[in-house]
Amino acid sequence: MTSTQSVLDSIAYVAWHGQRIEHEEPGRVVVVQGDRADLRNYAGTAHAGAIYTLAETAAGVAADQLAAPWGGFILLASAQVRYTRRAQGTLAAEARLDPAADIGALREEFARSGRGALVVTVTVRDPGGEAVLEGSFDYAIRRRKT
Numbered sequence: 797m798t799s800t801q802s803v804l805d806s807i808a809y810v811a812w813h814g815q816r817i818e819h820e821e822p823g824r825v826v827v828v829q830g831d832r833a834d835l836r837n838y839a840g841t842a843h844a845g846a847i848y849t850l851a852e853t854a855a856g857v858a859a860d861q862l863a864a865p866w867g868g869f870i871l872l873a874s875a876q877v878r879y880t881r882r883a884q885g886t887l888a889a890e891a892r893l894d895p896a897a898d899i900g901a902l903r904e905e906f907a908r909s910g911r912g913a914l915v916v917t918v919t920v921r922d923p924g925g926e927a928v929l930e931g932s933f934d935y936a937i938r939r940r941k942t
Contacts, residue, residue, distance in 0.1 A: 800857055813846060815853050822861060823893040827854040831885045842883035847920055847929050851877065854891035855916040855933035862893065862914065863937045866906055870935040873913070877931035885923040891916050891933075902937075910939030 798817060805811050813835065819826040827850060829835070835846040852872065859870045893899070894915040906912040913936055920929040 810853055813849055825854055825857045826888055826890045828886060828888045847883055850887055850889045851918040851920050851929055851931050854889035855918050858891040858893055858916045859914050859935040867940050868937045869940055870937055873936045874934045877929055879929050880927050883922055883928035887920050889918055889920045891918045906937055912937040
């Protein structure tokens with residue numbers, strides 16, 4: 797178990813969803829969420845809130861990978877999501893740092909001011925690889941107080 801997985805498991809709301817990190821590398825993470833009856837809506841498909849939680853968890857892990865080594869923490873500032881189809885089965889959320897982001901400039905800004913902003917894109921896919929959610933999560937990065 798990774799230390800990141802231990803952190804997710806310590807957050808009661810995230811742990812309740814049973815989310816697991818499947819892949820983690822700098823700037824990219826994949827988090828999976830199994831199919832359970834209590835995560836489904838009245839129509840028998842994955843509840844939109846459960847899908848959103850999966851997407852935000854993956855985005856948060858990707859953003860935190862960047863902020864934590866700098867002595868920062870992240871706060872979700874805004875999000876835009878689009879549900880693209882009904883979701884069934886085990887879902888996988890792939891989060892990536894915005895490839896257009898100038899990480900060097902962001903690090904300099906954070907070192908100078910203790911603040912920064914970061915965008916993470918997420919795609920949640922069903923077992924067939926079809927996208928069920930596409931989103932963008934905007935995070936504020938703030939310096940941890942010692």
